[in-house]
Amino acid sequence: MLETITFFLPEICIALTAIIILISGLFIKNRNVLTAISCIGIIASAVLTVIYQYDPMSHGIVYASGLLCIDMTSFYFRMLFAVIALLVVMASQDYAKNFESKYPEYLVLINLALLGMTLLVSSYNLISMFASLELMALSFYALTSLMNTKQSAEAGMKYILLGGINSAILLFGMSLVFGYTGSINIDDIFFSIMGTADPEIGLILGIAMIIAGFSFKTAAVPFHSWAPDVYDGSPTTITLFLSTASKLAGMATLARLIEIVSYGSPTVLAPKLAIVIAVLSVLSMLVGNIGAIRQTNIKKMLAFSGISQTGYMMLALAAFCLNAADASVSNYEIFIGLITFAVAFALAEAAAFTGVITISDHIKSDKIENYRGIAKQAPFAAVVITIALLSLMGLPATAGFIGKFEVFASTHNTVLIIIGVLNSVISAAYYLNVIRVMWTGENEYKGKIEASWLPLTVMVVAATLVIGIGLFGFNYI
Amino acid sequence: MTLEYYIILAFLLFAIGLYGAFSRRSAIMIFISIEIMLNAVNISLVAFSKFSAIATAYGHIFTIFSMVVAAAEVTIGLAIVLAIFRHFEDIDTNDINLLK
Numbered sequence: 422m423l424e425t426i427t428f429f430l431p432e433i434c435i436a437l438t439a440i441i442i443l444i445s446g447l448f449i450k451n452r453n454v455l456t457a458i459s460c461i462g463i464i465a466s467a468v469l470t471v472i473y474q475y476d477p478m479s480h481g482i483v484y485a486s487g488l489l490c491i492d493m494t495s496f497y498f499r500m501l502f503a504v505i506a507l508l509v510v511m512a513s514q515d516y517a518k519n520f521e522s523k524y525p526e527y528l529v530l531i532n533l534a535l536l537g538m539t540l541l542v543s544s545y546n547l548i549s550m551f552a553s554l555e556l557m558a559l560s561f562y563a564l565t566s567l568m569n570t571k572q573s574a575e576a577g578m579k580y581i582l583l584g585g586i587n588s589a590i591l592l593f594g595m596s597l598v599f600g601y602t603g604s605i606n607i608d609d610i611f612f613s614i615m616g617t618a619d620p621e622i623g624l625i626l627g628i629a630m631i632i633a634g635f636s637f638k639t640a641a642v643p644f645h646s647w648a649p650d651v652y653d654g655s656p657t658t659i660t661l662f663l664s665t666a667s668k669l670a671g672m673a674t675l676a677r678l679i680e681i682v683s684y685g686s687p688t689v690l691a692p693k694l695a696i697v698i699a700v701l702s703v704l705s706m707l708v709g710n711i712g713a714i715r716q717t718n719i720k721k722m723l724a725f726s727g728i729s730q731t732g733y734m735m736l737a738l739a740a741f742c743l744n745a746a747d748a749s750v751s752n753y754e755i756f757i758g759l760i761t762f763a764v765a766f767a768l769a770e771a772a773a774f775t776g777v778i779t780i781s782d783h784i785k786s787d788k789i790e791n792y793r794g795i796a797k798q799a800p801f802a803a804v805v806i807t808i809a810l811l812s813l814m815g816l817p818a819t820a821g822f823i824g825k826f827e828v829f830a831s832t833h834n835t836v837l838i839i840i841g842v843l844n845s846v847i848s849a850a851y852y853l854n855v856i857r858v859m860w861t862g863e864n865e866y867k868g869k870i871e872a873s874w875l876p877l878t879v880m881v882v883a884a885t886l887v888i889g890i891g892l893f894g895f896n897y898i
Numbered sequence: 899m900t901l902e903y904y905i906i907l908a909f910l911l912f913a914i915g916l917y918g919a920f921s922r923r924s925a926i927m928i929f930i931s932i933e934i935m936l937n938a939v940n941i942s943l944v945a946f947s948k949f950s951a952i953a954t955a956y957g958h959i960f961t962i963f964s965m966v967v968a969a970a971e972v973t974i975g976l977a978i979v980l981a982i983f984r985h986f987e988d989i990d991t992n993d994i995n996l997l998k
Contacts, residue, residue: 429955432948480920525919547960548956548959548960548963551960551964551967551968552961552963555967555970555971559970559971559974562971562974562975563974563977566978568980570985571985571986571996572996572997574978574981574982574984574986575982575985575986575994575995575996575997576987576997577978577981578925578979578982579977579992579997581971581974581975581978582919582925582929582932582975582991585928585929585932585971585975586916586919586920586931586932586935588967589912589915589916589935589936589939590916590934590935592939592964593912593935593938593942594906595922595960596908596939596942596943596946596957596960597942599946599957599960600905600942600945600946600950602957603950603951603954604954605956605960623905649997650997650998653997654996654997689946774907893923898925
């Protein structure tokens with residue numbers, strides 16, 4: 422029991438950081454100091470994760486009485502979330518003047534959301550899964566409604582009402598799965614599903630409700646209706662956090678659940694699940710891409726593009742169900758595809774949103790038409806946004822291409838690959854439109870647009886990594 | 899009393915809550931509907947735990963977690979409803995549609 426305390430050191434570090442900021446926020450009014458404390462805490466937790474949570478043999482260690490586990494997925498996603506949280510805190514440096522008095526609470530909530538997400542991807546039990554999901558969700562409800570504007574309050578209300586309904590559905594699904602398998606432990610559920618040749622309707626309903634619950638967090642169609650409004654209304658830095666970390670946390674958990682269900686019952690449940698996930702995936706791609714084309718607001722356009730990216734990630738989940746019965750396809754390959762895509766997506770979003778924050782902060786507008794010719798005023802931010810959008814589109818020599826290639830290849834299904842590639846072509850319409858608007862014409866805003874050094878670092882790091890992964894592949898970075 | 903009765907009760911309560919959550923327009927009523935749904939879940943969890951072939955306490959523990967989370971959610975929810983009322987002087991979800 423006592424030795425497992427070292428496994429908790431990253432979490433303890435994040436929680437301590439949150440408490441320290443909460444207390445020191447009462448005395449310290451200097452934003453730079455608070456940012457520094459938060460960055461140090463997140464970096465320390467990432468270092469502790471590498472030391473104590475890295476599992477090179479990837480055989481999976483279950484600890485905390487079966488509540489949490491260490492495996493390859495949890496390790497990679499924990500590191501990714503730490504990097505995203507760090508980038509978000511750094512990118513907030515200029516933007517935080519919009520909620521100056523609430524800055525300590527803002528950092529505390531970001532740390533608590535990070536804590537929820539790191540626990541969620543390690544969860545090996547329905548109780549810890551639900552509790553950490555809610556820790557993440559409750560922090561995000563507060564974060565979305567943090568700014569003292571009508572839009573922010575409305576975004577928070579929409580998110581919490583739909584999120585509350587969603588968590589009730591998720592919880593009901595969990596209770597049904599518990600009732601029909603007799604356990605809440607992922608391993609026991611796996612063996613229980615394996616042991617039943619003919620699963621009961623209650624179990625299928627429970628699994629469907631859990632999938633619906635996590636699909637809401639990943640903003641997959643038809644559970645996406647909250648995403649554009651909430652992304653638009655919340656502070657832009659939180660939009661970045663919500664559209665990457667929250668989405669990927671839901672996706673990682675969904676991957677874990679779908680993996681055990683489809684490998685537990687490769688002949689009965691997996692084919693049914695494959696259809697459901699493939700339909701969710703194709704719908705997300707189509708609705709996301711077609712919705713993004715007619716958006717005039719860049720935050721909403723990025724929200725819809727995020728929905729279509731969810732569709733591509735869902736392809737990797739569909740790959741679990743499609744290839745469960747086929748022993749020649751290892752789930753390792755599919756996980757690598759999902760993680761590569763997730764890293765590429767998160768970095769590109771971080772670059773794009775930081776650029777948008779920098780520009781929108783000066784021109785006081787999120788409308789795409791007001792970005793006309795902005796490349797003259799903000800050449801660096803425009804280059805970064807261009808790289809990020811090209812990566813989201815999946816242009817070769819960017820990280821997005823590697824991610825899409827790995828995901829498409831892992832499905833081993835020609836129809837899904839063709840649909841995915843066609844959707845990438847559709848998506849070029851709106852990504853290239855933004856790039857065209859930025860680089861042509863004249864902008865009304867004549868001043869120089871420059872970011873302070875922290876957001877600048879975020880843009881440099883994210884854009885460099887996007888190009889680096891695109892050129893050298895994920896394994897060498 | 900057997901397990902079926904409890905599960906039917908839980909499903910009925912859940913359906914009532916779900917209907918309320920989608921048909922009501924006042925934010926407070928939607929929160930009450932969500933609470934009904936969560937209580938339906940609690941009934942089903944406890945019933946499954948009691949009648950399960952292998953006697954486990956997981957359901958009871960899960961119920962405590964779900965009650966705590968529900969309380970926390972309502973706390974944040976009411977705070978957001980207060981913020982909404984300050985900005986809009988109204989909590990009718992149909993009238994709050996700046997973000998379109």
